[in-house]
Amino acid sequence: MICRFLMKNRSVAIHILRFFIYLTALIPGFGLYIRLLTLGVFFFLGFIAEKNIFSLIRDSILVFLAVFLFYPIIFILREGFFDQGHFTLSFLFSIFENPLTRNAIGTSFTLAIITVIISFIISVPLAYFTVKSSFSGKAFLAGLILLPLILPPFVGAIGARQLLARFGTVNLFLMNIGIISSPIDFLGQNKFWGVAILQSLHLFPIMYLNVVSALANVDPNLEDAARNMGTPPLGIFRKILMPLSAPGVFAGSIIVFIWAFTDLGTPLVFEYREVVPLLIFDRISDMGDNPEGFALVVMVMLISLASYSISRIFLKKHDTSMLSKNRSSAREWKPPFIAALFIRTLFIIVIVISILPHLAVILTSFSGKWFMTPLPETLTTSHYSTALSHELTVPSITNSIIYATIATVLDLILGIGLAWLVSRSKKASARYLDILAMLPLALPGIVIAFGYLASFNGSFLDPRKDAMWILIFAYSVRRLPYILRSAHAGFSQVNDSLEEAAVNLGSSQTKALRTITLPLITSNLVAGGILVFCFAMLEVSDSLILALKTNSFPITKAIYVLMGRVDDGLATACALGVWSMVFLGISLMLANSILGKKMGELFR
């Protein structure tokens, strides 16, 4: 009977067959060639069964995700849960039994929570003033707030280390003016707080962007209604703004939490070894014999996925942004002179503190002789020319630009295709595909990098041979969500009927997309592309873990390696950092000016 049903419904049969072929391609153990061949069959069957552009896009993305997302995850899960073919929870339990790993998990967890709290405290007032008040220079200051995002935190950490060292700038300065008599040990006993503060200073812009877009999403009419009922300003914040923006703020907190929980760069520079990402980093060399690395990665992955899912569900359940149809634009309060001055000062203080580590990086990059003095004794620009001529840095700059460019192009192609699919085809399958492609937001770089290193072992993509393509794919998988979100935002602004009108007058679907919709959403695509490019340029965990050979080093790995060299390695590393900082700063401010308040929605 089942047979007859399948004969009758050929397409159902093909879909079921394709589903199993797809699953087969995800089984660990086959070589990469066999896997690609299987996926090729999957793709071909889909093509002959449906022969339309939608299924073509869908299948390309499914194949891409299968190779570079699902398979590495499944590989990690197998290594974390199977002992010689038998399912076991003992690996996972053992990391909670081992006091070293147990303490690290506790520390990382506390660290992430503290980071979320500090970033929240910094962001909320700034975000509130950004959305609700208008004062001259606001756009400029709001752009500067994003500065900390533009450098890999671990480069900032180099600067911070320079400032906070036993005989670093801060201690020497305090001692010179006589506030303290002996140096404070910032980097010893109190490393935890050093890392927490530095991570907060790096991550609070994400929180800020989320709070801004959450507040901007609250219909001002709702506030007016409350005002009309006699609610004073503070009451409006507490009773209207807070509850309505809570889901967005919560989503932002989760992202900050995941990033802080899995940040490798900052603790690495501070040599704070008692956190989970560093334990994983240390287990990479013996991943073949020791399942502990896999178990830790599985744990990190499960925690990230769980918290991400919770925030998605929460966001969906409480989505109030679309409730009212006749929204008015935000009403901005024009503060009197003194208040405006106060607000500006607040912005400036936060900006200065948050870029202090980066300023220290700049200072270090110019320093000639610098020993036991608050500021360098002599200044020089020689590190900058070294940074652009060193045998390690020159290829790394070219590499990074090549990797980031290809990753951006790849993401643009996949992201536009998928976003178009999701917004134009009303099928539920498109929405599920969208959820799958958004998963990388919740997957820390360290998980993906670890998975790639383990699962592509021995294949032609093995990073031990050449890291170029694997890094490109790692960057593009992880940043696909940003293009997807910005393209999707663009597509949903362009009314369906604009494309339909073109089809109605004789354009094919793809031509209508090309001539009508794409020109209209260029700004979204450019902004999304810039973001992807920036993040690919300053990617830390993938780059540190996957770039194993000097000739394939990207900038971040070069900085890390330079840092460890004696002589003027640190200063050269800082100079290289400054070069990339300038470059990325320009790109990011460009993206911000194009996207405006919508930028926060990219970080959910």
Next chain:
Amino acid sequence: MASVKIENLSISYGKTSVLENISLEINSGEFFFLLGPSGCGKTTLLRSIAGLGQSPSDGKIFIGEEDVTTLPAWKRTAPMVFQSYALWPHMTVLKNVMYGLKERKVPEKESHERAYEVLKKVKMDEYALRRPSELSGGQQQRVALARALVIEPKLILLDEPLSNLDASLRVEMRYELRKIHDQSGLTMLYVTHDQEEALSMADRIALMNRGNIEQIGSPVELFRKPVSKFAAAFMGKINSIPGIIKSVDEKYVTVSTTLGDFTADFKGDFKQSQEVEICIRPGDINSGVKDFNCFSAKCMSSFFYGGQTEHLVESGDTVLHVLSEENITSDDFYVEKERIMVFSK
């Protein structure tokens, strides 16, 4: 000019069916209206003729002699005027209008001339180089119309084209659309939920309800001889009074109600003692005494509309709306036999 024929068309979104087994023939050169409340499937039907949206699960669509059921939208020549106008914001008015000609490989110079010609026809030639965002709603509407007209189609589809205009402009555009239709002789298929628009402009109307066609006919037929209470109520205000069939003969049906007996010249399958409703339009209740269909009622309140006055009159528990040209002086009213509609309950 092209006729449109629809045979047993069904469309469903997942499990909810939007159109059920629709059959319809639109004559060449006809100004045909699809009328119905929101969600009745009229827009889905229109879009399916253009090839947009969900493809039919069953049935056939012919434009002229050609079966277009499986033809992709971009290969059909059935230009549509969208409810939102769907003017491309990144192109000028002229570019918008020339788009369809470009797709038809019309040489640049000729399409330029044709576009200006059509823009002149809709009085928008002065605005050719503006962007859509610089135009008012009414002007955008004209451009959308020009964009459809310029490719010299045999059939034009209009999806609630006037619903985004303000009231006075909406009425004015009726005259223009009718004029364009009469001059060009185009087959025009027009979707609306506004019964006044349909009654005033249409050659024929298909009244739709819940994915089915309730009735097809001329405006007068739909207004005077509706097939159901739904149709009667949708085409204009009615007073409905419950009653029981007293007698049926070849020509007339007599219904007894709380207001007395009413004899109607109305066709239907009625039986003795059947529970029914009689429906009377407010304008069909006359002041005065006759020897049939007569009742007395007290005038409670009046609403003056300029040309006409609406009165609320009460008889027992029943409140009726009466539309008359002047004030009502007597308490007696009557209704002509052919102006009473009877529907089974």
